[in-house]
Amino acid sequence: MRKEELYRYVEHTALNAWTSWNDIKNLCNEAIIFRMAAVCIPSSYVKRVRNTFPGLNICTVVGFPLGNANTAAKVAEAGQTIRDGANEIDMVINLGKVKNSKFADVTEEIRLVKETVGEHILKVIIETCYLNEEEKIALCRCVSEAGADFIKTSTGFGCGGATLDDVNLLREHIAPQVQIKAAGGISTREEMEQYIAAGCSRIGTSRAIRILS
Numbered sequence: 430m431r432k433e434e435l436y437r438y439v440e441h442t443a444l445n446a447w448t449s450w451n452d453i454k455n456l457c458n459e460a461i462i463f464r465m466a467a468v469c470i471p472s473s474y475v476k477r478v479r480n481t482f483p484g485l486n487i488c489t490v491v492g493f494p495l496g497n498a499n500t501a502a503k504v505a506e507a508g509q510t511i512r513d514g515a516n517e518i519d520m521v522i523n524l525g526k527v528k529n530s531k532f533a534d535v536t537e538e539i540r541l542v543k544e545t546v547g548e549h550i551l552k553v554i555i556e557t558c559y560l561n562e563e564e565k566i567a568l569c570r571c572v573s574e575a576g577a578d579f580i581k582t583s584t585g586f587g588c589g590g591a592t593l594d595d596v597n598l599l600r601e602h603i604a605p606q607v608q609i610k611a612a613g614g615i616s617t618r619e620e621m622e623q624y625i626a627a628g629c630s631r632i633g634t635s636r637a638i639r640i641l642s
Contacts, residue, residue, distance in 0.1 A: 580609055
């Protein structure tokens with residue numbers, strides 16, 4: 430796959446706590462130059478980015494990175510990010526509810542966030558590094574039944590990132606209309622191509638330019 434084609438899959442990402450406005454501006458300019466799929470940025474920068482880069486596809490995060498905020502807070506955060514100008518939302522599930530086998534609650538939370546963002550894209554981060562296979566399969570059902578658009582492997586802030594084994598498992602168990610975003614630890618061009626070949630529609634990384642240069 431040509432380098433230019435690979436960039437079309439990339440969500441150019443900057444989510445560290447110390448990310449400055451200069452970092453964000455550089456990220457956005459790079460995303461435009463290399464025609465990346467989106468930028469993925471903290472919600473506090475969404476309105477300023479929308480005003481500065483009106484044509485840019487903006488993704489932001491909700492309940493990030495731990496996912497253990499209450500549902501009302503996630504719904505409110507998601508709604509505010511849309512009003513600020515976000516096009517896409519990556520929400521983190523409540524892993525405590527997963528470990529307590531409260532999968533109906535997980536489904537309902539995703540459904541409520543999706544209802545809030547409406548036609549905007551919702552990606553659900555399940556943080557695979559903390560899950561066993563049974564939990565991953567159950568979460569495929571939650572994401573599918575709740576009407577989310579994507580299932581996403583990782584925040585990039587957990588104990589591990591994306592793996593091809595996980596992507597293959599998710600692809601087998603999600604509904605046909607649900608897409609996959611791989612994120613966390615992808616560090617070579619070969620890995621990017623492998624994840625795309627495995628069925629990923631998006632790659633979340635802060636290292637795309639370094640990888641592809």
